[in-house]
Amino acid sequence: METYKLPSAKLYEYFTQKNVNTDSYNETCVKLKPKFYGLDDIYDICRKLLFNVETSFNEEEDEKFQNYRCTYLHYWLNDKVINTFNLNDNGVYLGILLNLYRTWNSVVTTSAKFRCMPDMKTYISRNINVFKFKKEMYDYLYNYEEFNRNTNYSTKNCNEICKYLTDIITKFEYFKTECFRNNNKCLKIDNFFELFNPQKLIDKFKCNAEKLCITAPVAVKVKETLPEYDNTLSSPMKENANNFLTTQPTIITYHNAMLCFLVLLGLFIIFFTLYKYEFFEKIDKNYIYNAVKSLNYSETEDLSAENSFINCDIQLMGEKEKRVCRKLNSLISTLCSNNSQSPKNYIFSNHDIEYLKFWVNFEIKNEGLIGNGDIEDLSGIIKEQMSECCSKDTMKNILIFIDPQDLNRMKILNNLYKNYNEMHEIIFSTSSEGIQKCLEYSKQCVTEYNGAIKQYRNVNDYFYNALKNFENYYKKLYADALGKNKHFEKYIEKIPRQYQISELSFYSIEYERNKIIFISLLGSVFVFIVVLIYIYMVKKIITL
Structure with missing residues (x-):
């Protein structure tokens, strides 16, 4: 008896099993063969494609x-x-x-009889995994329509349809989750998840709890109740009880192992989230921020093939994606040249990599692109042969998607530390000519910080702690500035008391500074x- 095949599988076979009985497309x-040696x-795929384009469509069939x-x-x-x-x-x-799409296009433009035109922009994904995801969604859509x-x-x-529909529910939820994260990788159909919910067809075919069709309304599984037993156990029951007793230590050991695993997993998650934002504190701010700033003051150009890290010349890449790609190439190149004294096989610390990961995600969002799909696209075109400065694995670690909520929080911290770095550069420069500019950066810092505290004051999490750490950095910078020149005080705006969350205060810093000065003076007088x-x-x- 023939095995049931889904409509999508039948259509796929329809194209695959077509017997090419013409030599029209041989030449x-x-x-293509010389272009792809081995x-x-x-050659066979090309012939079958063009034969299908010619013979699989006729005017009499339904247009849909x-x-x-x-x-x-x-x-x-x-x-x-x-x-x-x-x-x-x-x-x-x-x-x-x-190459196959270009060949397809060159053939269909020769005659009006061809009804299926190649659409590279819609149907070519630059990432294999993104294509597979889209195909799964389209297969489901086609099957749904046919059912x-x-x-x-x-x-x-x-019954086979019921099995498919009940099994697809989990996959359907996965589609939802992924499309919520990145709508760019999904089918462009409005209200897709409402219109094509598998539950509609489950109700239509009256699939029951055993995944089978029934003629009555959908069956509801009745909660099972345990039968009552008398106090005396039968022989089989005694044997089962003995087996339970003899295997109990193994079960306990298994549960203990699972408990240990869950505890370790919890500790790992806590450790990860605790240090999620720490890289802003740990990076070499002068090194990183000056390299990023240089991109804004120079036109981003394509690097030569031997100096680039990602191939930005892919035909299907849009202008916005190309801009991000070129900027990333330029940024990595700048960082490499600034750090030329580093060992050949290592340049970036883990904190640097985390910052660059944030930077790429932020640039993609800033260009109005979706996020996850574009990150995957860039990750898919990393060059195989990299320069000595940056390994392929490093680039893969940089090109990882960041959750939008985390990205928004990181953006706040980035603005804070970027202004902090500008202040630090001015305060500790050999010249005091730019000190007026320090107040501008300081005001931006305080405004950003006040807004963050308003929003997150009642969220006592690791981002809250990251804000507290920044506040301490800012207050210490204030103290160091006054230590260098007491007149710098008027160029650094204090964080208002109502927005301070750190126990360290500006006034305690001033008190400690004055106390140190007093002790130093007292010591000098004593020595004198x-x-x-x-x-x-x-x-x-x-x-005498």
Whole structure:
């Protein structure tokens, strides 16, 4: 008996099993073989693609069905390339697809009879994993439409549909989560999750708790009740009891192991969140912020192939993404040249990497891009051969998506420490000419800090502690500035008392500073008096 196949699987097979019985495309497709030495199957894929474009569409069919079929031909081609060549390299994947799409386009533009046109922008993903996610969503969409359109199914097929629908619910929730994080990687259909909820079809096919079709309304599983037993155990029950007793230590050991694991996991999570924002305190601020600032005062240009870290010349990359890509190349290059004395195989500390990860996420958001998908796209086009300055693994650690809530908090800390760094540079420069500018940065600092405290005062978490740490840094900078020159006080704005969360106060700092000065003066006076007494005594001895 034939195994039931999902509509999406049938359509995929429809394209795959087409027998190419013409030589019309031999000359066109053979041109691809020299471009991809060793990948001879590209010739067969090309012929099958063009044959499907010519023969799989006719004017008599429903237009909506033709659109589905044309869309799925794009997914079929992408999937065929990945699976035929067992690809996990995004660069090779894109290179093959772009050539196949160009060949497709060159053929369909020769005649009006071709009804399925190539759409590279919509259906090529620069990342293999993003494509696989989109294909899963489209497969579900196509299956849903087919199930909803047809109602005449045998009992066996209806049962298979119920199994598929009940199993897809978990996947459907995964789709929701991923699309919420990054809508860019999902199908562009309004209200998709409301319109295509699998529960609608589960109700339609009356799938019960055992994933089977029934003719009655959806069955509700009744809560099972334990049967009552008398006090005497039967032989099988006694045997089960004995087995339970003999295996109990193993169960306890397993539970203890699980408890230890959960405790360690909890400690790891606490440790991770505790230091989530610490890198702003630990980075070499002068080194990092000056490199970032240099990007704003110079035009970002494409680096030469040997000096770049990411290939920004991918055809499908939009202008906004290219800007981020080029800026990242320039920033890494600047940091490498500034730190040329570092060992060849190591340049960035873990704190530097965390900051660069924040910077990339912030730039992507600042350009109005979505986030996760664009990060994955950049990660997929890292060059295989990197310079001595930065390893491929380092770049992969930089190109990781940051949760939007964390990113917003990091943006606040970045603004605070960026202004702090400008103040520090001015205060401890050899010249005092720019001291007037210090007040401007100080006011920006205090305004940003006050706003953060208003929003997060009642959220006593690790971000709150990060704000408290910044407050201490700011107050110490104030004290150090006054230690250098007491007239600097008028160029540093104090954080208002109502926004201070640190136990360290400006006034206690001033008191401590004055106390130190007083003790120093008192010590000097004491030494001076001792010296005078010594001189007096020596003179007296000499006169005797």
